[in-house]
Amino acid sequence: MTLEIELANEPAPQAAPYVELTAALTPPHRWKDGLHSARTMLRQSFSMRVGIGLLGCYLVVLVVSLFWTPFDPNATGVGIPLLSPSGANWFGTDRLGMDVFSRVVAATRVDMGITVAAVSIAFVLGTFFGTVAGYFGGAIDIAIMRFLEMLQSFPVLLLAMLIVIAIGPGIPNVILVVAVIGVPGYLRLARAEVLSKKQWQFAEAARMVGSGSWRIAFRHLLPNCTSPLVAFASINAAWVTVIVASLGYIGVGIQPGAAEWGAMISSGQDEVVLGYWWISFFPGIAILGLAGAFYMLGDGFSDATGLKR
Amino acid sequence: MTEAMLSVDALSGAFRSPNGPVEVLHEVSFELNRGSVTGIVGETGSGKSLTSHLMLQIQPKSFMRTNGTICFEGRDVFTMNDAELRAMRGAQIGIVFQDARAALNPVFSIGTQLADVCRLHRKVSRAEARAIAIDALSRVEIPEPARRARQYPHQFSGGMAQRAMIAMALICEPKLLILDEPTTGLDVTTQAAILDLIRALTKESGLTTCLITHDLGVVAELCEDIVVLHDGRVREVGSCEQIFTNPVDSYTRRLLDASKLVLRDEHSTMAEAKVEISV
Numbered sequence: 001m002t003l004e005i006e007l008a009n010e011p012a013p014q015a016a017p018y019v020e021l022t023a024a025l026t027p028p029h030r031w032k033d034g035l036h037s038a039r040t041m042l043r044q045s046f047s048m049r050v051g052i053g054l055l056g057c058y059l060v061v062l063v064v065s066l067f068w069t070p071f072d073p074n075a076t077g078v079g080i081p082l083l084s085p086s087g088a089n090w091f092g093t094d095r096l097g098m099d100v101f102s103r104v105v106a107a108t109r110v111d112m113g114i115t116v117a118a119v120s121i122a123f124v125l126g127t128f129f130g131t132v133a134g135y136f137g138g139a140i141d142i143a144i145m146r147f148l149e150m151l152q153s154f155p156v157l158l159l160a161m162l163i164v165i166a167i168g169p170g171i172p173n174v175i176l177v178v179a180v181i182g183v184p185g186y187l188r189l190a191r192a193e194v195l196s197k198k199q200w201q202f203a204e205a206a207r208m209v210g211s212g213s214w215r216i217a218f219r220h221l222l223p224n225c226t227s228p229l230v231a232f233a234s235i236n237a238a239w240v241t242v243i244v245a246s247l248g249y250i251g252v253g254i255q256p257g258a259a260e261w262g263a264m265i266s267s268g269q270d271e272v273v274l275g276y277w278w279i280s281f282f283p284g285i286a287i288l289g290l291a292g293a294f295y296m297l298g299d300g301f302s303d304a305t306g307l308k309r
Numbered sequence: 310m311t312e313a314m315l316s317v318d319a320l321s322g323a324f325r326s327p328n329g330p331v332e333v334l335h336e337v338s339f340e341l342n343r344g345s346v347t348g349i350v351g352e353t354g355s356g357k358s359l360t361s362h363l364m365l366q367i368q369p370k371s372f373m374r375t376n377g378t379i380c381f382e383g384r385d386v387f388t389m390n391d392a393e394l395r396a397m398r399g400a401q402i403g404i405v406f407q408d409a410r411a412a413l414n415p416v417f418s419i420g421t422q423l424a425d426v427c428r429l430h431r432k433v434s435r436a437e438a439r440a441i442a443i444d445a446l447s448r449v450e451i452p453e454p455a456r457r458a459r460q461y462p463h464q465f466s467g468g469m470a471q472r473a474m475i476a477m478a479l480i481c482e483p484k485l486l487i488l489d490e491p492t493t494g495l496d497v498t499t500q501a502a503i504l505d506l507i508r509a510l511t512k513e514s515g516l517t518t519c520l521i522t523h524d525l526g527v528v529a530e531l532c533e534d535i536v537v538l539h540d541g542r543v544r545e546v547g548s549c550e551q552i553f554t555n556p557v558d559s560y561t562r563r564l565l566d567a568s569k570l571v572l573r574d575e576h577s578t579m580a581e582a583k584v585e586i587s588v
Contacts, residue, residue: 200411202413202415206414209398209429211429212395215429223414224414224416
């Protein structure tokens, strides 16, 4: 307390001991602050380490698959069909003689790509409309929420199927459909967060210095809501992975015969009863791994930032 | 005679409620004179904060004005449109709150917030705004302003945060500064320091200041003119000396009595009552 009084009456030159103390306690640079807190989060959370590690592996596989796979994932009729896993074919071959490992690796591009793209689009759209609905309220809020309820009243896969049948197959369409399905979660979360923080003093203070409504909503309120949204995004990505694979399993949206985990499970399921387990098993493990990685990342992030889920 | 910077004229209003309108302001009239420090005193619920919010037109939506005007520099604030109000807030009128740390955005550094307010009202580059922000922090006597500008609100102590808030209110050099209970919640030493700061800033820039408080000690120390509000009515208006030595209204007298701040004066009728000077 005595130090504070010194500060109040006598500026910097005489405040040396206080300055040294606070310099020791405060990290000097802002970007290092960010790195420092990221390292702390990783150190504290086992889930987060596992999640990031696994995601990293998938990413490496994805990048490598763009340049090289052991065998051509789309070459039909070249190899010997239904070989069990061995040194030459790590995951064995399927009914058409294609190497299962190469196909699983190639499918990473499709599944992970669609998941990441769809989650990003859903995040941006959902957060934007959620903030608008939460901050402005009134008729806009009512309109957005009623639309959302209409969207959410359909079973997810059914809705996806209907939309894809309507707009045609192809990867961009699938991304769009999955993004639209994912929007409600982000929208509700962003809206709830903004609603709860709307009355906080700093929001009123921002208005009192002359900020307009849009500025307050997006520049002042939204940055305070990012933690739950990021945690949700990660766990949502796990769910989206499974949705994408399910769509492939049903055979909606993807070219028949294309390398995609869900489609591979579907094509291999008849062989399982005959004892050729590897055709469906390895794509399944791939889905499990990716979804699990996203989930653990989100879980770890929630724990690290102290969020209740 | 100094012209009034802001004049409240017969302002009356009520809040909408399920049981009908609740009258909260009754013909409130007073003036804020240019270059002086005016104190608005009253107990909780007297309408002092509401009046300050009305000056900036940030009152709750359930408030209805039934009569009166608030003229800032000759213009009635009730007739201003959104764009004019946004230009007025921050640039012409600055406001400081009681809880400084709550009024600062927790996810941005102090420097960023100050620079943002600056860029909102003036066309300056980011680097210039940052320099202005650091200068503003040094004007409110925060040591090491450049380092403090990089810190976040939770790293500031109460008194420091209050200074930062004052810096934010003054950064665009407004003509009027409103302080809503600026020292309530601070310890006595910090309180004294903040009041000294306000006095110094007012003197050096000829600022018109409106200090809203329930603490008569603060008012006695800082204000030249006093407006006493009770239950949405103006009970008394006068200079500081006049109010403390010779209060006319009975409520004012009761208020002074309760705070034991009546000054002994041989001509005053208060001489018979319990008189104490407390520090």
